[in-house]
Amino acid sequence: MTPNREDYLKALYKLGGLEGLVSNKQIAEELQVSPASVTEILGKMEREGLIHYEPYKGSRLAEKGVPLAVSLVRGHRLWEVFLMRCLGYSWSEAHEDAELLEHATSPRLEDRLDQFLNYPAYCPHGSAIPRADGQVEDAPTQPLSQLGVGAFSHIRRVTEERELMDYLQENGVQIGSPVLVIDAAAYEGPLTLDLDGRRVQISYKAAGKIYVDQVSGGADSTL
Ligand SMILES: [Zn+2]
Numbered sequence: 001m002t003p004n005r006e007d008y009l010k011a012l013y014k015l016g017g018l019e020g021l022v023s024n025k026q027i028a029e030e031l032q033v034s035p036a037s038v039t040e041i042l043g044k045m046e047r048e049g050l051i052h053y054e055p056y057k058g059s060r061l062a063e064k065g066v067p068l069a070v071s072l073v074r075g076h077r078l079w080e081v082f083l084m085r086c087l088g089y090s091w092s093e094a095h096e097d098a099e100l101l102e103h104a105t106s107p108r109l110e111d112r113l114d115q116f117l118n119y120p121a122y123c124p125h126g127s128a129i130p131r132a133d134g135q136v137e138d139a140p141t142q143p144l145s146q147l148g149v150g151a152f153s154h155i156r157r158v159t160e161e162r163e164l165m166d167y168l169q170e171n172g173v174q175i176g177s178p179v180l181v182i183d184a185a186a187y188e189g190p191l192t193l194d195l196d197g198r199r200v201q202i203s204y205k206a207a208g209k210i211y212v213d214q215v216s217g218g219a220d221s222t223l
Contacts, residue, residue, distance in 0.1 A: 003031045006072055006103055008041055009050065012061050013069040017051075021058035070134045075105040077123035078113045084124045085117065091158075091165040094124060107132070125165070126157030126175040126211070141211035144179065145191070145204055151215050152180045159209035168210070171200050179212060 003011075011030045015022040024038045031038070046053040050065035061069055079098040083089040089097070105113075111132060114120075121137060122128055128138040141156050155177045158168055172195060183192040188204040202210070 003033060004103075005041065005045055005050070006068070007031055008038075008045060009061065009065055009069040010072045010076070010102075012051065012059065012065070013073050017060045017069075018066065019060075021054060021060050023058040026058075066134065070130050070132075071105075071107060071110065072102050074114075074130050074132070075110050076102040077127060077129040078110060078117065078120070079105070080123045080125070081117050081120045081129075082113060091125060091169050092162045095160050095165065096162070122175070124175070125160050126155070127160075140214045142214050143208045144181075144202075144210040144212050145207035147181045147212065147215060149181050149184055152178070153212035153215050154178055155210060155212055157211040161209070164206060164209055167206060168202075171202060172196075172198060173200075173202075173210065 008027065008031070011017075011027050012022055015026050015030060024035055024042065027042075028035045028038045042051060042053050042059050045051045045065070046059070048064075049062055050068070051059045052062050053059040076098045079101045080094040083094040083097055084091075114132075120129060128136040130136045139156070144153075144155070147153060155173060155175055157175070158165060158173065174196070177196045179196075180194040181191060182194055182199070184204075185191075190201045190203050191207050193200050193202060
């Protein structure tokens, strides 16, 4: 499916387009489309007043685009909670179908869903769910790959890429799990972890897409 304006709004939100400029390249990567089509659609969205677009610099959400973007992200994440909690979906399945449902969700349905689920603060992958007014509560995190041997933290969020989510779920990775780095192989080799009492190996690449609570005072960086 070709991404539409709503996908662009959501991509801008996720890439920091509330506060600053997001480059076309970042958007193209996020949506997996060509830079040429990004430029074309952003031009249209600028004329519609949804975004501010600065040629060669990037774009950010305009006042009119912000509530639309918030609502899409909110709907997406609430549906994910529903699909996993009530219908037994896996991480990747929930993400996939939430992509469809988010485009057909009225603010009323969103609010009822929120109420039904008892106002969850996070989606099943650990991303904060914005309130209807756009407020989010979020704690600072860092990639697991940055932790040194001996560092202890908790898993807070995983990047929502299909293969990664399946890989992590097969390895028993869960949001909230305590994690201790037992060993990190040289040259960005796999990390050996104690994950909630179980010993698990995770590739360095995957560990870069898992976010944990920031470790204060810092174990040594692995690099
Ligand atoms: Zn999610």
